[in-house]
Each structure stands twice: as C-alpha cells, then as structure tokens.
Amino acid sequence: MQVQRKAADRSFVALSRRENHDSLTLIGVTRTFGRDQAIFGEGDSAQFVYRVVSGGVRSFRLLADGRRQIFAFHLAGDVFGWTTGAEHASDAEALCDTTLIVARRSAVLDDPDQAPALARHVLRELHRSRDHLMTLGRRAAAERIASFLIECAERQDSPPEIELAMSRQDIADHLGLTIETVSRTLTQMQSDGLIHLNGCRRVRVVRPRTLAQLCQ
Amino acid sequence: MQVQRKAADRSFVALSRRENHDSLTLIGVTRTFGRDQAIFGEGDSAQFVYRVVSGGVRSFRLLADGRRQIFAFHLAGDVFGWTTGAEHASDAEALCDTTLIVARRSAVLDDPDQAPALARHVLRELHRSRDHLMTLGRRAAAERIASFLIECAERQDSPPEIELAMSRQDIADHLGLTIETVSRTLTQMQSDGLIHLNGCRRVRVVRPRTLAQLCQ
DNA sequence: CGGGCGGTTGAGGTCAATCAATCAGAGTGG
C-alpha cells in the first residue's frame, strides 16, 4: 500500500483505481509530504487532483483573523482537490507523513468517460458536506463529537478501537468548537462510560448504541 | 420567464437551458406548488430533478426532535434535487407559490453529453456548501447575517434593495441561529446604519463595505 | 372589531468560549 514513503519526493508513474464504489481513475506521479506540509493553498492554480495513498490530509479555509474551518479529512483512498474554477478555493495540508498520487485535473475533468464517475464522486462529497452542515448548524458539542467518532469508526470499518489521524485542534476546527471543549467532552464521555481513551489518539467505543443515539 | 404560473398543475413539455454558466438541460413538465407545500421528502425515491421557474424552494433536513437545518434556498433558474443514491437525502418545500420544471433524473444522470455539465454543477454546489460550512462553523451571529445578506444581494445582481423570499424562521434555520437572534441582529444592524429594513421582507444595504468587512 | 400569524423586544439562563494553570509525553543535551 505505501509506496516510496520518505523516499524520493517524486517517483515514476502510478495508476490508481478505487475498488469499492468510486470508479475515478487517477494516473500520475506519487509525492510525499511531511506533517503540516502544504499540498496546495487557496488561490493556487488548480492544475492537479490528488488521491491519498497513505497518511491523511486536512482541507480547510481561513478567515482574515485566523479562524479556521476544516471541511474534510482525506484518508487512504480518498480523492480531493476539485474546484469549480482555475484556482483552489481552500488549503490542504498533510496531517502526518503522507503519500499522494498527483494527477492532472484536466485529464479527469475533460475526459468524457470519467465525467459520470466524477459527477457521482462530487455528489457524494456534497452529501457528506450536508451532513456536516447539519452538525455545525444544529447539534450541541457532545452530539458533534459523537457524530465525528461514529464517522471515523465507519471510515475505518468500525474496528474495536478508532485511530485518530488528527489532533484535538484539528477536530475542534472541523466541528466548530474549541480544543478545550473537545477535550472536556471526550473526558466526560469517558467518565460516562461511553468511550475509553487509550492515549489521546486512540478511542475505543464502549457503548456504540448510546453514542449513536446522541446524534439521532 | 414565468410559465403557466397559477395555471393547471401540470402543463405540457417545457425545455429549459440556463444561460449564464450552467449548461444543464432539463426537459420535462412544469408543476406548481403552494406555500410550504412539500416537493419531495427524505427517503422518497429520487426519480426527478427540478429547476425553479418562479418562486423559491428550501431544502433541509430534520433531526428526530424537530431541529431543522436548511442547506440551501433555490431561486429562479436553480436546479436541485440531486442525490447519490436512489432516495432523496433531504426534504424540499416551496417558500411561496412556486413553479418548477420537473425532469427525470436518469435522463440527465445517464446522459453522457450532460455529465461534464453535471459535474461542474455539483462542484459549484459543493463550493457553496463549503462557504456555508465556514459560516456555521466559525462565524458569529452578526457575521452570519452579513454573509447571508451579501449572498442574497449577489444572487439578485446587487439591487438597491434586497427582496427576501423566506421568513425569519427560514433564515434562522439556514444560519444555525434562532428567530429571535436573527430579528435582533437585523434591528441592531439597522440602528448601526448598516442596513435599512423596509417591512420585514425588504432590506436596503446602506453601507455595503462595512457589511462586507463583517464577513472578512 | 377580533383573531391569528409572523415578527420584535425584554429578562434571565445556559452552554461553550475565553483565560489561565497544570499535566503528560517526546525529544535534546549534558
């Protein structure tokens, strides 16, 4: 799975086709990025799109005073970097050491064979984005955290223990909360017996039902 | 522009092509809906997609306890009703008496000629959705109202006076606020000389610069 | 004129933010 991690920055051509339900095909070079390294920035020309091979990515936008909203975390298999116009409308940074496949945007966008898959792909993104809107607009802090944990669990095929790829600050900026509220809520959930924290990056869901009820 | 408003509920075949930048073509019948009438509901089979001819639509989702999040308002020219799966993932209702063109979803989704336009269309939706996420996740009440007013103005080609198609409750459920906070904030903006309220559905922006600065 | 609905205004409460201190773990250098 992990190709050339920490090796040469660019390696030769790689082909990637995701199996489950997204049939977008990306052909391009692989590149590696270190923790917090920028992949692209708002306003950069959007020549490329990306697929995560290993590691993780946050995509986000900033307000003038530094407030940050993380729209999505992209993990292994995810494709990201689409825009309407010629420029990126958000920033993207690696969460940790990360390997990506980098493909020319036009190669996918202008390929009529790929257009239906692209439309479906973006439609799924939009759906996820609307779940997220529901969370930010109408859910309380504990409900946001519960949704987030459940989403993380599902993306990892609901293992006994969730591995968080991101920091508390990232979670806070994803959920429209502060780092303190995230921390407090997790601690509270642990003392309520909902979850068990095993270090700050590992969460075992003890009562999945009760957690799920929190987000209705 | 307005076809058969307040006439028979179904009229004969209509063709619609939006001029500005969205080249999606919808062919289908026109239908009219009264204020607050459901167009489709969450879980309904998603056979059709829609274009607003006149009037307006809110699309939203509800939590079990009735909390509501409005994802978008669709006005004249807008196409809505796309989903990933076979079922709608949200509800849609008319804001007021509204005329729509109703087209078979499959006619557009499975048409390879339309796929690129669809991908671009959904990509624009996604972009708007992320603006909205920024607003809900990281902006204060006054900033949310300011963003909303500016968005409304832009969609109406920035006329001297904005015409609001939706109620205070709709605005509140769009911005993740309460009706009281919306009302208070508008009143405050008026006494600060930012805007002028001409009845509760008409807003004149007195100081567009200052208003824009509020959302950075 | 009276009722109803949508909107506004006021008073008080609450949840999450802010400000601040402390803690835990990883990495560094003596």
Add this chain to the structure above:
DNA sequence: CCACTCTGATTGATTGACCTCAACCGCCCG
C-alpha cells in the same frame, strides 16, 4: 540516566454570546 524544554492535551474558573421563555406589536383578513 536525568534534568530541561517544547508541544499538545487536560482541567479549572469565569465570562459572554446566544438561547429560552414570555410578552407584546403590527399587519392582514375575515
């Protein structure tokens, strides 16, 4: 190996923005 530092996370105390509950207003329509 042990201090020391640095960073990220946790915990505590207090504040404040927005919510809740409630009353009232104004307009429309019968």
